[in-house]
Amino acid sequence: MNSPRDFDPNAYFHLSHNQDKINFILQYGILAPSTHNTQPWLFDISDRYCEISLNQAKELSFADNKKRNMLISIGCCVENIILVSRYFNIFDSMEILKGPPIVVRIFFNFSNEKTNFNLKHFLNTIQTRQNIRGAFNCLPVSSDVIMQLEKVGLEYKDVGLRIITDQQQMQIVERLTIEGALIASSNPGFRQEMSHWIINNHSKRKEGMPGYSLNVPYPISLILPFLIRRLNLGRITSRLIRKNFSSAKIVVVVTTKGRSAEELIQVGRLSERLMLELQSQKIQTSIAVASVEVDDIRQRLKDKLLISEEPQFIFTAGFTDKIRKFTPRFSVDEKMQQHGL
Numbered sequence: 001m002n003s004p005r006d007f008d009p010n011a012y013f014h015l016s017h018n019q020d021k022i023n024f025i026l027q028y029g030i031l032a033p034s035t036h037n038t039q040p041w042l043f044d045i046s047d048r049y050c051e052i053s054l055n056q057a058k059e060l061s062f063a064d065n066k067k068r069n070m071l072i073s074i075g076c077c078v079e080n081i082i083l084v085s086r087y088f089n090i091f092d093s094m095e096i097l098k099g100p101p102i103v104v105r106i107f108f109n110f111s112n113e114k115t116n117f118n119l120k121h122f123l124n125t126i127q128t129r130q131n132i133r134g135a136f137n138c139l140p141v142s143s144d145v146i147m148q149l150e151k152v153g154l155e156y157k158d159v160g161l162r163i164i165t166d167q168q169q170m171q172i173v174e175r176l177t178i179e180g181a182l183i184a185s186s187n188p189g190f191r192q193e194m195s196h197w198i199i200n201n202h203s204k205r206k207e208g209m210p211g212y213s214l215n216v217p218y219p220i221s222l223i224l225p226f227l228i229r230r231l232n233l234g235r236i237t238s239r240l241i242r243k244n245f246s247s248a249k250i251v252v253v254v255t256t257k258g259r260s261a262e263e264l265i266q267v268g269r270l271s272e273r274l275m276l277e278l279q280s281q282k283i284q285t286s287i288a289v290a291s292v293e294v295d296d297i298r299q300r301l302k303d304k305l306l307i308s309e310e311p312q313f314i315f316t317a318g319f320t321d322k323i324r325k326f327t328p329r330f331s332v333d334e335k336m337q338q339h340g341l
């Protein structure tokens with residue numbers, strides 16, 4: 001069986017129909033990160049545009065009852081599509097149609113096709129990007145990289161960026177992330193829902209989080225859904241969060257003024273872009289949003305870090321030599337509206 005990651009970017013140049021070209025670019029869209037690897041996108045394409053809509057069937061009613069993470073995931077997928085279509089110089093514009101369901105429409109213009117080689121690194125990085133969990137090694141992230149990220153942040157409207165390098169501030173985010181994770185894992189509904197999205201290391205399922213992506217060996221991955229459902233594993237989770245944050249070299253917080261769908265999609269776009277910028281320089285990233293899920297904890301995060309906007313998405317970054325198998329994906333075809341997977 002072909003993996004959805006095994007394709008050659010140059011195959012694009014052999015395509016003559018616009019719809020085939022759009023289909024080709026969607027292969028990069030589906031490799032985006034998504035909450036619990038739910039891949040909450042559905043596609044529809046025409047000769048000039050593609051539509052990416054929110055698949056309500058993938059809603060996580062305990063982990064994400066306001067669909068915040070779902071919309072951010074859609075934003076990550078949209079960003080991959082826009083970056084790759086800019087590489088082939090066919091991106092025209094994007095519009096957001098307020099649903100329900102919310103739909104993002106990306107328009108293409110095929111009149112001046114050429115290759116923007118300065119964007120080439122994104123294509124390879126999208127194919128190899130992973131969300132890493134666990135400890136980073138001691139190599140530092142340079143101030144040049146941080147400045148580069150800040151510059152990228154200015155390109156995206158409706159979103160703010162705060163990059164934390166100060167140890168004490170990182171510890172504040174760590175403590176509040178642990179607090180949020182403990183609240184979540186003490187909720188039987190959250191655990192029940194989560195257990196549905198954990199799959200064993202040899203599972204053929206094309207969505208959900210395999211045990212190996214959580215650093216769990218095969219035998220434990222077989223019983224992990226059961227363990228999560230039955231036991232409160234909050235203390236183990238806290239230890240993993242501590243390991244990750246205490247070894248992280250930077251913590252990135254993406255913020256917005258309000259909580260509209262447009263803003264959350266922009267959060268996903270900027271966050272994915274920043275993670276790709278880092279991973280293209282071999283700096284790994286690890287998403288941890290538990291501190292922004294509970295209103296009271298998010299407010300304390302704002303107060304303690306003196307952030308005036310709403311923190312929406314957080315990830316840590318640093319170097320690690322760990323490599324693991326990629327997480328599964330449904331193919332572009334399976335994600336077309338008519339199949340609805």
Ligand SMILES: Cc1cc2nc3c(=O)[nH]c(=O)nc-3n(C[C@H](O)[C@H](O)[C@H](O)COP(=O)(O)O)c2cc1C
Nearest residue numbers: 033034035036037069072073130131287288289327
């Ligand atoms: C909006 C959003 C929220 C996420 N929240 C977390 C999180 O709190 N903790 C975590 O370990 N991973 C989190 N993830 C990472 C996903 O679980 C991961 O992207 C997914 O399992 C697919 O794996 P991959 O990114 O390695 O392809 C989040 C991803 C997104 C897009």
